[in-house]
Amino acid sequence: MTTETRFKGVISPMLTPFGDDNNPDLPRYREHAAWLLREGCTGLAPFGTTSEANSLGLDERMSLLEGLLESGIDPQIVMPGTGCCAIPDTARLTEHAVRLGCGGVLMLPPFYYKAPVVSDDGLFRHFAEVIERVGDARLRIYLYHIPPVAQVGFSLDLIGRLIEAYPETVVGLKDSSGDWNNIKSIIQGFPGFTVFPGSEIFLLDGLRLGGAGTITAPANVNPGAIRRLYDNWQSAEAEELQAGVTATRKAIQAYPIVPIMKAMLAVTRSDPVWRNVRPPFSPMDEATARKLLDELAESHGMTLEPA
């Protein structure tokens, strides 16, 4: 029996701060991680879509992960994104994360080439080869299903084939399809598989079916409320807590979600550097973030604590 290190709860796909020179800012990165954990996140998922991961170079990703872990965070609660378009790059980032002791990795499918040229067979062979190249029994992969952005996703059949071939390695999935029926089919179709809806909107419904929690962008700015819902999902106030986090999310995602969350942090931390995003994103102005923060405080009682 291997020691199980499956993730659960509220996991933040960490925002990546950039300095005015457009390079990643490690001190702010570490501060943000510490704040997220204090506010209630149970795990960190650096290098997700929210992290502008695909705007970071391979070297930057490895160096940020090392810097994060050197601050003393338990690597077992860290699930870095490692899925690139090419097998060697994915294997390199994955190997690095395993070597650092990370409890799992969140793996995008290769996303440049698309259907119909790319089939489930081709995707299966991609993952098989990554797993074999890494060749480490400690590896735990969480598949990252986000078809609205990556365009390439995981069919139920492909998920089943990967679990069957690599039951100790392919242990979970983040579903950012935004499609409740898909989330439901995966939770119900693969008992024992660790499924995270990619939005807190589905947190309560997911937990009721056997989901593991959520890995969700707004956990960067609203971790406390999402955690309260997670802790109290079987209580009488669960529906009300769900309504609150749902309303907050909807208000945030009315804007480009990464720039607006960064601008929100710039306001609450009185730190304009937090506004910076790397191209191809464009930054959001603080006035818009301030207005949104005021609205959220008034209508949903969401008040963002400074770091």
Added chain:
Amino acid sequence: MTTETRFKGVISPMLTPFGDDNNPDLPRYREHAAWLLREGCTGLAPFGTTSEANSLGLDERMSLLEGLLESGIDPQIVMPGTGCCAIPDTARLTEHAVRLGCGGVLMLPPFYYKAPVVSDDGLFRHFAEVIERVGDARLRIYLYHIPPVAQVGFSLDLIGRLIEAYPETVVGLKDSSGDWNNIKSIIQGFPGFTVFPGSEIFLLDGLRLGGAGTITAPANVNPGAIRRLYDNWQSAEAEELQAGVTATRKAIQAYPIVPIMKAMLAVTRSDPVWRNVRPPFSPMDEATARKLLDELAESHGMTLEPA
């Protein structure tokens, strides 16, 4: 005045051979390059979509380019693809190509994040930062517009802004939109800009308007006929030559174009290793390729010479 090194004619986005160990095969790569140039290609574009470039790791791309140039090919006729999702990776590959003396680079836009979060402003800042990071007056960029695959493309407005800001650097574009009206608008809208339709179907029409030739996948298997059309586009037989290459292309692209072309080379070179594709692609069987080759020989007189 700088020496002008603008590309023109028939440029092959080179297929990348993989050994049975799934690693790039340099000897076959060099042989293929030599064959393409003997058969009439005027330039080589390694690491395009046809090259499975996005299935190659950063290190593999640099090492293949070095290996190719060490075989004695003039780097001024080589236009490697260098566009990745992240600025540091794109800058690294681009710097490397410029340092090796390449006449230009073919640059994809960052393709993970998409509209509406990604705007022309964000894309402009991405390219501006790559150009400034590379910081080399020898750099010549050919924009790579392939929205059917990359999803992110270049609007006329963005092209105009990049040319205006970097007239010596942003010198051309490959248009693989498949949309003749778009190709026409770019050729007519930006006089002096070097425009390559991404399909030989538009070669004659493009040349008549001032296009520079074509950068096209079938140049890997049908370079001679495409070159004959290029050389004779003002002759009386131009329409007939165009009809021939168009028919050949249509027959080839009825299949997944990279696997079928590799299987065609496996047949004509009696070298099954050429069938190999890297996941997420799946290989094509030789029987299908043989049937297609027979059809092409019969109906269009296209006979593939062995390497």
